[in-house]
Amino acid sequence: MTSADTRSQKYPVGIDSVSMAEIERRVPAGEAPPLPPNAQLAVIGKSIPRINGRAKVTGAAPFTVDVKLPGMLYARLLRSPLPHARVMSIDIGAAERHPGVRAIHVINDVVGRAVETTGQNTPAGTSGRRVLYVGDPIAAVAAVTPEAAQAAVDLIKVDYQPLAFVVDLEDARKPDAPRVFTHPVHGESFAGGNPAGAALPQQGNVLGPNKSGSRGDAAAGFADADVVVEHEFRTQVQTHCCLEPHGLVADWRKDGLTVHMSTQFTAGIRAELAAAFGLPLSRVRVIVDAMGGGFGSKSSAGNYARAAVTLSRQANAPVRLVLDRHEEQIDSGNRPATVQRLRVGARRNGTLTAIAIDTYGTSGVGLGAGIGNFAQAIYDCANFELLQSDVFINAGPGCAMRAPGNVPGAFALEQTIDELAEKLGMDPLTLRERIDLSAVRREERRIGAARFGWNRRRAPGSDSGPIKRGLGMAQSLWGANVRTNSACEVRIFRDGSVEVLSSVQDIGTGIGTVLAQVVAEELGLRPEDITVRIGDTEYPAGPPSYGSLTTASITPPARNAAYQVLRKLIEIVAPSIAAAAGNLVARAGRISTADNSRSIGFREAAAQLPTDQIGVVASRSDDYAGFARKMGDMASAQNALGGVQFAEVAVDTETGIVRVERVVAVQDCGRPMNPLQIESQVQGGILQGISYALFEERILDRHTGHMLNANLEQYKILRSRETPAIEVHLLENYQGMSATDAYGIAEPSNIATAPAIANAVYNAIGVRLRQLPMSPAAVLAALGRIPQRSGPT
Amino acid sequence: MLDTTLPDFLASDAQAAERDAVGPGPVPLTLDVNNVSHSLFIEPKTTLAEALRDSLDLTGTKVGCDRGACSACTVWLDGKPIAACMMLAIDVGSRKITTIEGLAHGDELHPVQSAFIAHDAVQCGFCTPGLVMSCAALLESNPTLTIDDIKAATSGHLCRCGTHPHVHDAMLDASRIRKT
Numbered sequence: 011m012t013s014a015d016t017r018s019q020k021y022p023v024g025i026d027s028v029s030m031a032e033i034e035r036r037v038p039a040g041e042a043p044p045l046p047p048n049a050q051l052a053v054i055g056k057s058i059p060r061i062n063g064r065a066k067v068t069g070a071a072p073f074t075v076d077v078k079l080p081g082m083l084y085a086r087l088l089r090s091p092l093p094h095a096r097v098m099s100i101d102i103g104a105a106e107r108h109p110g111v112r113a114i115h116v117i118n119d120v121v122g123r124a125v126e127t128t129g130q131n132t133p134a135g136t137s138g139r140r141v142l143y144v145g146d147p148i149a150a151v152a153a154v155t156p157e158a159a160q161a162a163v164d165l166i167k168v169d170y171q172p173l174a175f176v177v178d179l180e181d182a183r184k185p186d187a188p189r190v191f192t193h194p195v196h197g198e199s200f201a202g203g204n205p206a207g208a209a210l211p212q213q214g215n216v217l218g219p220n221k222s223g224s225r226g227d228a229a230a231g232f233a234d235a236d237v238v239v240e241h242e243f244r245t246q247v248q249t250h251c252c253l254e255p256h257g258l259v260a261d262w263r264k265d266g267l268t269v270h271m272s273t274q275f276t277a278g279i280r281a282e283l284a285a286a287f288g289l290p291l292s293r294v295r296v297i298v299d300a301m302g303g304g305f306g307s308k309s310s311a312g313n314y315a316r317a318a319v320t321l322s323r324q325a326n327a328p329v330r331l332v333l334d335r336h337e338e339q340i341d342s343g344n345r346p347a348t349v350q351r352l353r354v355g356a357r358r359n360g361t362l363t364a365i366a367i368d369t370y371g372t373s374g375v376g377l378g379a380g381i382g383n384f385a386q387a388i389y390d391c392a393n394f395e396l397l398q399s400d401v402f403i404n405a406g407p408g409c410a411m412r413a414p415g416n417v418p419g420a421f422a423l424e425q426t427i428d429e430l431a432e433k434l435g436m437d438p439l440t441l442r443e444r445i446d447l448s449a450v451r452r453e454e455r456r457i458g459a460a461r462f463g464w465n466r467r468r469a470p471g472s473d474s475g476p477i478k479r480g481l482g483m484a485q486s487l488w489g490a491n492v493r494t495n496s497a498c499e500v501r502i503f504r505d506g507s508v509e510v511l512s513s514v515q516d517i518g519t520g521i522g523t524v525l526a527q528v529v530a531e532e533l534g535l536r537p538e539d540i541t542v543r544i545g546d547t548e549y550p551a552g553p554p555s556y557g558s559l560t561t562a563s564i565t566p567p568a569r570n571a572a573y574q575v576l577r578k579l580i581e582i583v584a585p586s587i588a589a590a591a592g593n594l595v596a597r598a599g600r601i602s603t604a605d606n607s608r609s610i611g612f613r614e615a616a617a618q619l620p621t622d623q624i625g626v627v628a629s630r631s632d633d634y635a636g637f638a639r640k641m642g643d644m645a646s647a648q649n650a651l652g653g654v655q656f657a658e659v660a661v662d663t664e665t666g667i668v669r670v671e672r673v674v675a676v677q678d679c680g681r682p683m684n685p686l687q688i689e690s691q692v693q694g695g696i697l698q699g700i701s702y703a704l705f706e707e708r709i710l711d712r713h714t715g716h717m718l719n720a721n722l723e724q725y726k727i728l729r730s731r732e733t734p735a736i737e738v739h740l741l742e743n744y745q746g747m748s749a750t751d752a753y754g755i756a757e758p759s760n761i762a763t764a765p766a767i768a769n770a771v772y773n774a775i776g777v778r779l780r781q782l783p784m785s786p787a788a789v790l791a792a793l794g795r796i797p798q799r800s801g802p803t
Numbered sequence: 804m805l806d807t808t809l810p811d812f813l814a815s816d817a818q819a820a821e822r823d824a825v826g827p828g829p830v831p832l833t834l835d836v837n838n839v840s841h842s843l844f845i846e847p848k849t850t851l852a853e854a855l856r857d858s859l860d861l862t863g864t865k866v867g868c869d870r871g872a873c874s875a876c877t878v879w880l881d882g883k884p885i886a887a888c889m890m891l892a893i894d895v896g897s898r899k900i901t902t903i904e905g906l907a908h909g910d911e912l913h914p915v916q917s918a919f920i921a922h923d924a925v926q927c928g929f930c931t932p933g934l935v936m937s938c939a940a941l942l943e944s945n946p947t948l949t950i951d952d953i954k955a956a957t958s959g960h961l962c963r964c965g966t967h968p969h970v971h972d973a974m975l976d977a978s979r980i981r982k983t
């Protein structure tokens with residue numbers, strides 16, 4: 011950047027409750043001027059009610075499952091009933107003749123899983139492919155009613171040659187285990203826990219180890235250690251269970267494809283479908299209005315969306331395909347299971363000398379069952395060794411789920427750090443003061459400990475009765491992610507109305523409300539004055555709603571677009587009030603001189619526009635001081651996101667039931683944009699964390715490969731009765747990095763919960779639970795009251 | 804409020820047996836929904852949730868599981884919350900159905916709806932119509948609520964986004980307002 015297109019600005023930096031300072035940054039010329047801290051703002055940082063709240067509480071909000079198009083057909087999928095089989099032949103004759111059937115599509119190319127490089131998924135001499143898990147999609151039917159579609163699916167005759175299979179993680183690692191893949195595989199890290207490594211060793215069902223992320227010399231570090239702690243931890247498979255199922259209505263026409271889809275990434279789905287069907291981006295439109303939860307599982311188009319589009323093209327009619335709850339459980343992604351062996355060495359004073367982690371896990375037929383960057387990045391330790399392997403089993407592929415990798419990773423490491431503290435005779439907070447270099451988490455520990463009453467904590471197992479109480483804490487780390495390929499338009503109309511447009515979607519976080527706040531703040535208007543148009547690729551391509559990057563990616567361009575379009579308006583109206591454009595600002599519904607001596611109402615100003623509307627499109631600039639990492643469209647900010655959570659539990663040692671009674675969470679997300687909505691997200695992260703810690707577990711039958719609890723009654727999820735008192739405290743952490751300085755919150759709020767509970771359970775009963783979920787049976791087994799279970803994974 | 808008594812249509816088995824067998828083809832049927840009488844021609848196997856969503860375009864009622872496990876489909880049957888996916892439309896008879904679309908009086912929201920907005924007891928919003936219906940029924944029947952009343956009344960509702968704490972806040976607030 012030359013100095014001609016940059017300028018110097020002073021930005022507030024610091025944590026509001028610690029100390030604030032100013033820093034000078036060179037920023038691109040089009041950037042809006044620095045924002046003061048939230049206390050000095052009118053709209054940003056305020057708990058504005060969400061703009062679609064009314065639509066959501068009255069049932070008016072249109073979800074994908076509510077979309078009905080004229081002539082719409084209904085599709086159902088035929089799925090493999092076997093965990094592993096060769097499809098010898100498929101006969102669709104009877105299905106084709108079934109009344110009402112309009113199209114049948116046999117699925118030959120599958121996505122979203124590891125792929126054998128030699129293409130052995132479709133062996134010669136068979137008419138189909140090898141199906142790899144119960145629920146693997148085989149064919150799709152579109153018909154005039156859902157019943158006719160299902161009836162036709164049932165009429166498809168498939169000749170399966172059953173093959174040996176394995177669904178148990180430990181069984182799958184044995185040298186003589188049935189092979190899920192018989193040839194070398196490659197693929198993306200769908201579950202996101204570890205990077206997909208090029209050319210990793212592959213032995214049987216084990217792919218790895220992947221050693222990327224290691225540093226220093228672990229052996230030397232352990233030789234230096236006064237104390238070493240070593241244990242194995244196990245985490246289960248969790249399913250996403252979005253309340254709105256995965257689904258879409260695909261409408262293929264001669265002039266292009268329109269897809270209404272419950273998705274976390276309209277622009278990404280557009281790119282994916284355009285590539286899959288050989289269409290130009292300009293001929294694919296993806297729309298989502300209200301969206302019923304994704305948590306990572308609705309980020310890509312998958313096999314089901316491809317099937318619906320294909321059927322629509324064949325039938326020449328819109329096709330609706332919505333998964334049922336059983337399909338959701340077996341084939342819409344999941345958080346992989348992990349087995350982690352951790353070794354941590356330290357000196358007497360707590361200084362870490364080495365961390366070594368050997369971990370394997372399973373993402374079913376997918377990849378990415380690793381443990382993220384939690385252990386790698388949270389504590390100061392020069393010597394770090396990481397071995398990660400994926401183990402294939404005949405189960406549906408995993409995919410990213412809220413803080414992939416770091417959630418299981420934190421469960422293991424944060425318990426190990428507590429064990430280390432105990433061995434060193436240190437308080438868990440004191441040890442973390444020594445090994446955690448983050449100033450943000452230091453402040454979070456201080457605030458959290460005071461609010462929670464950490465000084466009430468007693469020695470493990472102090473209660474004498476059958477119900478024992480305990481306190482625990484754990485920390486969070488997540489990347490402050492940004493997608494620079496994120497754009498937004500702001501328009502001012504001649505009648506004074508204002509629009510903000512982006513394809514970014516609101517999956518329940520309230521990003522639309524935040525956009526209204528950002529634009530209103532810049533234009534001196536109220537949030538209700540801003541019309542928010544999002545969730546449609548007709549608008550400038552916005553970011554996905556994953557990776558906790560949405561707010562960080564789209565609010566700076568929204569503010570910059572608002573700023574630039576306002577400057578245009580000001581240039582036009584300045585002469586009419588005999589003021590220099592450079593002296594004019596927008597506030598309280600008027601455009602006025604800084605001293606308020608001359609002004610014009612926003613609406614009257616807009617009336618002077620020479621055209622019906624003016625607009626500016628802006629996209630995300632780089633963070634002002636640069637990113638820590640940038641790869642293509644994706645980047646990570648220099649400072650990661652933190653978070654510290656404290657949990658209070660009561661453990662009934664007779665029934666084994668763990669009750670979480672209270673959680674205090676102190677979180678940071680840069681500049682908080684809408685504290686009430688952020689609080690909602692943090693509560694959600696904590697509740698999902700409790701649910702993961704205590705209740706949820708996919709159970710596969712090792713004899714049939716079927717999921718035994720593929721529903722919402724036996725797959726246990728926390729509900730209102732298990733909801734504890736939750737207190738959320740938000741740090742304001744200003745860094746002067748973008749036009750809004752805002753970052754994400756969804757994932758960091760989900761990471762520390764399970765280990766905080768585990769540490770609290772230990773404090774209550776004096777016995778560690780190193781396996782999830784901490785079910786009554788697991789607690790009783792840990793207490794030695796019943797035998798250890800060796801159940802299905 | 805948990806109602807453990809069997810609905811009438813189950814309690815009077817004898818009566819059900821006497822009814823003439825109908826179906827599987829469509830049959831005429833009248834449904835009283837939100838104080839409007841609708842004439843439908845639907846298969847007897849149609850659930851109330853399907854009749855509302857597909858035949859009457861009242862899509863505010865959501866289906867999350869279609870088997871009584873999530874309560875997303877909660878509507879009122881004569882003022883009491885039921886799971887619309889667990890009842891056949893044909894079994895409603897002359898009883899009154901109230902759906903989320905019928906809760907507000909015109910532009911004036913039910914106090915529970917207003918409280919949900921004020922306390923941000925909404926994230927993705929897919930569970931919200933069902934939760935609002937259960938919460939509104941609770942407030943109608945018991946204006947002085949404790950947190951345990953609220954937890955009991957919403958214990959069947961699955962909210963994957965985790966709005967429960969804000970639902971509790973909203974209901975305590977709505978109850979406070981109702982009392983004053």
Ligand code: FES
Pocket residue numbers: 865866867868869870871872873874875876877886887888889
């Ligand atoms: S849809 Fe009726 S209870 Fe889940």
Ligand code: FES
Pocket residue numbers: 253302303518925926927928929930931961962963964965966
């Ligand atoms: S708000 Fe998303 S399920 Fe309740």
